[in-house]
Amino acid sequence: MAQLDTRAKLEILADAAKYDASCASSGSVKRTSRDGKGIGSTDSGMGICHAYAPDGRCISLLKILLTNSCIFDCHYCINRKSSNVRRARFTTDEVVRLTLSFYRRNYIEGLFLSSGIIGSSNYTMEQIVEVARSLREDHEFRGYIHLKTIPDADPELIHQAGLHADRISINVELPTASGLKRLAPEKSQDRIEDAMAGMSDAILDTADAKKHYRSAPRFAPAGQSTQMIVGADAATDRDIVSRAAGLYGSFNLKRVYYSAFSPIPDASAVLPLQRPPLMREHRLYQSDWLMRFYGFKPGEVADAADDNGMMRLDIDPKLAWALKFRGAFPVDVNTGPREMLLRVPGLGTRAVDKIVAARRGRRLTLADIGRLTVSLAKVRPFLIASDWRPVALADKADLQLPKPAAKQMELFG
Amino acid sequence: MRVIALDAEDDFDGWREGVRAAVQDHVAPERIVWRVGDQPGELFGSEAPATASAANFTVPRAFVDLARKAILHTDRERFALLHTLLVRPGLLDDAADPLVRRVEGLAREVRRDIHKMRAFVRFREVVEPDGARFVAWFEPDFHIVRANAGFFMDRFAAMRWSILTPEVSIHWDGATLAEGPGATKAEAPDGDPVEAMWQSYYAAIFNPARLKVGMMLKEMPRKYWKNMPETALVPQLIAGAQAREAGMVETARTKAGGNIEAAWAALREESMSCTRCPLHEHATQTVFGEGPVDAAMMFVGEQPGDQEDLAGRPFVGPAGQVFDRALTEAGIDRGTIYVTNAVKHFKFEQRGKRRIHAKPDAGEITACRWWIEQERALLRPKRTVALGATAARSLFGKAVTISRERGRALELPGGGEAWITVHPSYLLRLPDPVARTEEYARFVADLKSAAHT
Secondary structure, three states: OOOHHHHHHHHHHHHOOOOOOOOOOOOOOOOOOOOOOEEOEEOOOOOOOOOOOOOOOOEEEEEEEEEEOOOOOOOOOOOOOOOOOOOOOOOOHHHHHHHHHHHHHHOOEEEEEEOOOOOHHHHHHHHHHHHHHHHHOOOOOOOEEEEEOOOOOOHHHHEEEEEEEEEOOOOOOOOOOHHHHHHOOOOOOOHHHHHHHHHHHHHHHHHHHHHOOOOOOOOOOOOOOEEEOOOOOOOOOHHHHHHHHHHHHHOOOOEEEEOOOOOOOOOOOOOOOOOOOOHHHHHHHHHHHHHHHHOOHHHHHOOOOOOOOOOOOOHHHHHHHHOOOOOOOEEEEOOOHHHOOOOOOOOOHHHHHHHHOOOOOOOOHHHHHHHHOHHHHHHHHEEEEEOOOOOHHHHOOOOOOOOOOOOHHHHHH | OEEEEOOOOHHHHHHHHHHHHHOOOOOOOOHHEEEEEOOOOOOOOOOOOOOOOOOOOOOHHHHEEEEEEHHHOOOOOOOHHHHHHHHHOOOOOOOOOOOHHHHHHHHHHHHHHHHHHHHHHOEEEEEEOOOEEEEOOOOOOOOOHHHHOOOOOOOOOOOOOOEEOOOOOEEOOOOOOOEOOOOOOHHHOOOOOHHHHHHHHHHHHHHEEEEEEEEHHHHHHHHHHHHHHHHHHHHHHHHHHHHHHHHHHHHHHOOOOOHHHHHHHHHHHHHOOOOOOOOOOOOOOOOOOOOOOOOOOEEEEEOOOOHHHHHOOOOOOHHHHHHHHHHHHOOOOOHHOOEEEEEOOOOEEEEOOEEEEEOOOOHHHHHHHHHHHHHHHHOOEEEEEOOHHHHHHHHHHHOOHHHOOOOOOOEEEOOOOOEEEEHHHHHOOOHHHHHHHHHHHHHHHHHHHHHHO
C-alpha cells in the first residue's frame, strides 16, 4: 500500500472525527508560557473558538483520530471493522508536529485526540498517552489537551492520560443499555461506567491532594465528559435526560454531549438513514442547561416533555415547563425569589442576577426588564413588574407561541 | 471648558488622571472636552491645570474594570459617559439604567472584539536571518491591540511574533514588547505552507449533514473572513454540502453486509423493553413484526389485539384470520411477506373480565413510529400496505383519508411505494352481510393490486 502523506492522513482522520460533538476547551487551570520555555496557555474560564465550520460548530481544538482502523464493529460508527472507509494511521510524532505547527499559527487551542482501537485497548491507549506525554514533556506544550480514553485500557494508562490531559472522556455512546447492546455489541455499559467511576475518583483524589500539597500532580483539571448518540436507539428525551442526570450525579461529569445521529457513508444496516434530528439535539442541550444552570431537578425537566416523553420541537423546554405549570406564574420581579425568576421563560441567569441587584435600590418596571432581556414579548406573560400585571395565563391558552418552522418538523420525521 | 489631553485613544491612565482632577475641582462632565493625541484644540478651552491635591478617592473595582474596557471603544462620547457614570450615586448598582446599559454595551462590544482578535489572528511564518518570526495582519474594530498584547505574550512567549494592524503594530522578540506605527495588509506576509494543511482540516472536520450557516455567521461574521485562510473554502463547502450528504446517504447501504437478520433480531429484542409511551404498562408484551427480512411487501396493521397480546405475534386473532383468507384469495403467500403493526402494545379498556380494544391516539402512534421506521429502514420493502387509518397515519406522519387514497400507489417519504386499504377488523364489524361481502371483495382487490401492479 502506498504511503499516505501527512495531509492525506489528516483529511481521513479529521473526517473520521467529525461525528464527535464535543469541542470545548474550557474550564481548565490557568497556565502560560511566559517563562519563555515551551509554548501555549490556557485560561480557567472559557476556551476560544478559533473558527466556525459551516455546520455552525466551533473549531477550537485539532480534533483527530490517531487511527480510524478499529477491531470493534459498532454499527453507528463509520470506523467500525466492517466499514469499507479508507484507513489511515498517524504516527505519534506526526500528531505532535501537527498540533504544534497549528498552535503556533494560532489556529487552535490544543488537541483533542481519539482513536479507533488497534492491536489491543492497552496498546491504543499507550499511543494516545505517548502523544500527550511528548507534547507536555518534550515540547513543554501548555495548551489544552483532551484525550478520549479506551474503555478496557489498564487503569494505570488512564491515570497517565489524566496527568497529561486537561480533560478526559469516555463515551457512553447510547442512552440505553439495550441500544448499546444492539449497536455496539463489543462495548458494555458496565465497563464504560467502571472507567468513568475510576476517572471520577482520580479527579476527586487529586483535587483533594492539591489542597494539602502544592506539588501534588494535576489530574484532568477540566474534568471528564461524555457523549451519547441521539436518535439511533429507542430512548425518549425523558429517558435521555434522566440518564444524563444519573451520569452527572454519579461521575461528576463536566458535560454530557448529545450528538444527533448523522447518516454515515457505508452505514450498518441497523441504522436509520434520516437526516439527524438537529432540533431534538438542541432541545436536549437546553434541557441539560435547565439542570446545570437553572436549578431544575431531572424530574422537572422530564415534566416538560409530552406524554410520550419527547420534548416539544416548536418551543424550548423552559417555556414548555412554564406552560404546563402555569400556576407557578406570574412571578413578581420585585419580590419573587431568585429560584423562581430563573424559571421565567426568556430570563437567563445573567438577567436574573441583574434584576436581583437592581431591585435592591428601586422597584423595577416592565421597561427596566425590557432593557435586561432579549425578548420582552416572551417574558411578559410570566412576570409582574411595578407597572405591569399580565392577564391570567390560563386565559391566553397558548399565548403567541412561535409557529414551528416546517423545516424542523421535517428533520424530526 | 476644560480640555483634557489624552496620549492615545486607549489612554486609560490619562483619562483616570483627568477625571480625578475634574472630580476634585468639581468640574461637571459637560464642561470637559477630551482631546486625543494631536487633534486640534478647542478654541475656547484651556488645558487642565495640574492638580496639586492628588488626594485619592476610590471607586468600586467593577467600575474600573468596566471603564478599562469601555475606553477602548471608538465611540467619541465614551470619556464623558464614563465620567458621568462615575460621579453618579449608586454607580453600577442599577443594571437596567439606560446609562449603565449604554456603557456596558460599549464594554461588551470591546470584549467581543478582544475575544475575536484572540481567536482569528492567523500567524504566518517568515524566515529571517536570525530565525523564524510569526507575523499576522488583523483589523480590529476598536482600540484593543495594546490591551490584548498580554494574551499573545502569555501564549507565544518563546516565539518571535508581530501583529500588524492599521492603527498600531506590536512586536515581540522573546523578551520585550515593542510598538510600531500602523501598517497595511501589503506589509504582511501572504501565505504559509501550513495553511494548506489547515484548510484540509477545516474542510474535513465539517459535517455536511448538519449545515447551519446562520450559526456560523453569527460567531464568525464575514468581516473577519478576508484575513483567515480557511474561510476561502466556505462557499464551496456550503455549495457541496447537499451533494455530499446525499452521497453519504447514497453510499450508506452499498454493502448491506448480510447482518440484516442479526440487526432485526437485535431491534426486536430492544423493542421488548420499550417504554416510549404509557401503553407498555398494561400490555402483556411488545408485539413486534414478523416475516422474512428480505420480504418485498410489508403490511402494517393498527395494533395487537387481545390474542396477539397474549401470543406475542401479530395478526393471529379474528382479524388476522380474515387477513389470512384475503391474502390467499389475492394470491399472496403469508410466508413471503412481513407483517407488523403501527403500535406495538395492546391498548384496551377492562370491562369485567374482557379487555376491549381501544383505538391508539396520535401521540401513541407518533411514539411508536420510531420502531416502524427502523423496521422499514432495515427491510426496505418495495411495497408497504397500510391497513387502516392508524397504519396510514403512522407511515405518512399525518392523517390520511382512506377512501380517497385507496387503490393506487403513493410515494412514501424515505422511498418505496405505499398502498392504503381498510383494516380487516373493519370487515368484521360491518353489520350488513351484503356490505360485508362487497367490502371484503374490495379488500381482496386492493391486496391484489398492491401485489401485482
